[in-house]
Amino acid sequence: MADTTATATPDTATTSDDGIRRRDFLDIAAVSAAGIGGLAVVYPLVSQMAPSKDVLAASSTEVDVSAIEPGQAIKAVFRKQPLFVKRLTAEEIAAAQRDDTASLRDPQTLAERTKEGHGDILVTMGVCTHLGCVPLGAAEGEVKGEFGGYFCPCHGSHYDTAGRIRKGPAPTNLEVPEYEFTSDTVIQVG
């Protein structure tokens, strides 16, 4: 920039080394300040698209599990997505534990997927890990797939009674969201 100035008006351009350096410094500093200012503006412009306060506040859900009978599941909503809460029967628990040692695509034991002391409550997202469809098997009378858990009709992923992927294109087990028992019968998800 200083160069163009100097060539534009050769007659009056500062010639001493000091002067040129000072001019360069000023121009660079001024342009840099403009650049920093421009970058600073990007931050709020980007951050405004992140979830707003009301969305974040609604990102935890409480579910009362006391009314779920063994073998039944309920669908709740967590972050605007389906959440499956299922009380396993003794047979389903046994089947899941038997398969803990089987060759699994995404190895996890039933114990790792449930909370201590509540081994019969399986909480998973109702979102197939393949492309995000809602698997069947939570509601009464729905197809449970070859492994007796959940079945995704979109591309035929079969999940077992612990919600682990056993067959089909899905890469991982149904996600177990972060949750905790706030009392014996109430879980808080998120």
Added chain:
Amino acid sequence: MSFPWARQYEPSNGFTKFLDERLPLPRLVYNAIGAGYPVPRNLSYFWNFGVLAGFFLVVQIVTGVVLAMHYAANAQVAFATTEHIMRDVNWGWLMRYAHANGASFFFIVVYLHIFRGLFYSSYKAPREMIWLLGVVIFLLMMATAFMGYVLPWGQMSFWGAKVITGLFGAIPLVGEPIQVWLLGGFAPDNAALNRFFSLHFLLPFVIAGVVILHIWALHIPGSSNPTGVEVKTESDTVPFHPYYTAKDGFGLGIALLLYFAMVFFLPNALGHPDNYIEANPLSTPAHIVPEWYFWPFYAILRAFTVDFFFVPAKLMGVIAMFASILLWFFLPWLDKSPVRSGHYRPMFRKFFWFGLIPAMIVLFICGGAPAEEPFVMLSQIATAYYFLHFLVILPIISSVEKPEPLPYSITEAVLGSDKKVVKGENTSPAV
């Protein structure tokens, strides 16, 4: 176009050379706002406001697009989504205040830009087209700003929409059907809100298009300057970059300081408290006033309180309000003085500073005041002067006035010389 001594673009590296041969974008920028655009060397800070207006147009588009991501144009929820933006959206309060005050600053710099043009007669040949396009931009801005003010769906939004669309109701015979058609109903509601939102989103891009034409037209004769004497030789000009990029950069810094001082510390000072009350079709605010930048024209509208022969007062006001802006389209042909700059026009200068400017200030104050005395009578005198100034005084003084001696050239005006020549000789446009 441009002057023969304008510097030619030379690609500085392989990439710009490649680009220049295929899509000469670097060349375009170089010739438009780079070293390839020679500009009179004597421009004052009054020549900063064009760039600032362009800057605030960009601010409005960027913040507006962001706000549109969170706003819902539905009368049930519009007010609530505006509050959602203020309370819950990350930096939403900043976006909204920046947009609301950005509109005010856009108008401030555009008004200063227009007044610069009026004082230095920037509308005169060969720059008529720049001026005409500028008036088009101003009209589009007014339409956009009006519709934008409706969107938060507060009391002033609703009643402003009702009053302004009601103006069309003054037109004989077809007025009322037009008003109903504009609103898509009998009062502002969902239909009106939704179409205003759609048009409020569209028009800024139309403005941007006309701005490009405005700048294109500017680059044919080049900028005017405070002497009004056309550029003669290379020594009259300096390249836009770095001289005016640096000067505009400083001007932008000052403008941003004032703008952000408003946004962060007085964000509601230019707004009206009533717009924080949700629209209520059953309750009219005590005083319906538009945003401050419409006050002078609102005063002209309300100045016509008495029927004039067969023309009803309301219709007369509507005609006068539109005429007060539309007459700007004729300025290049009303003011035939061969001298441009007000600095060398003694009579014009007096009428400008002691007639037009006080009249505009009075109109501004009266437009924001309630419709009672003394404001109504003051606005009537100022309105009369406004029309007389542009339509009567300007054409007459341009033929009877004896201009003061002009400098021989811009260089002489800057560097000083005792050679002075008389009017007329130096006013022919540069070719």
Added chain:
Amino acid sequence: MTKLLSVRLVAILVGLGFAVAVLWAFVVGAYNAATEEAAGHVPYEKPMDLAWSFDGPFGKWDHAQLQRGLKVYDEVCSACHSLKFVAFRDLEQIGYDEGQVKAYAASKQVPGIDPVTGEATTRPGLPTDYFPSPYPNNVAAASANNNAIPPDLSLMTKARGDGTNYVASLLMGYAPPSEELLAEHPEAAPGPGLHHNPYFPNLNLAMAAPLTTAGQVTYDDGTEATVEQMSKDVAAFLTWTAEPTMVKRKQTGWPVLIFLLFATVLAYMSKKQIWAAVKPKK
């Protein structure tokens, strides 16, 4: 040339036309003003100029005051006025912790749906819920209040000029009209169901004085609950509800302005350097 002359001739005629029309209106207006008695305004008081912790460019919220103000709203105002843009979760911003907010929300009944029958019912509030409205709709609000719908208070201090001072002044200002005022403006006497307040632009409003006796609210922090104290506290609280981001806004403003000042000085020096080459030597 003749064409241009005619353009100007037409302009002069049009200009004179507008001027005559508007000056005619002026003459008629002046005649009316001279012959008719102007309807005088009944004077009302401008709000008192009170001091607030959040005033000025360095202002901050006084959380203790906001919490006291919430209590006044909760125990007095909320009987008639909604606060519909404020969620219980927002109370964390005025110094309550998550548990307190949860407990406070649960103490309020919000509209809900019976999970078994689907009937409209009420349930204890959650932090994500908004302050419930005291009336199910405007008709109910109007019928319970002598046809005057109590306005929502969320934005009240922004919806009135000098809003914080106005709310505090109004709450403290209830008094019967003075003899002098009534002598000069007999219409200033409160009509049936109205209450006189010199700070209200119409002088008489439907709301009876809501804060009448000291100790009407018992503050948890032991502050003496005078009418003045309660009025100020609830005005401060409503300033927060109107713009919870106000303090953050001011705090963000300073670094932005300081940076801009620095950048503008740099731009000025840079501009001066660049122009030094072509500026005439003095």
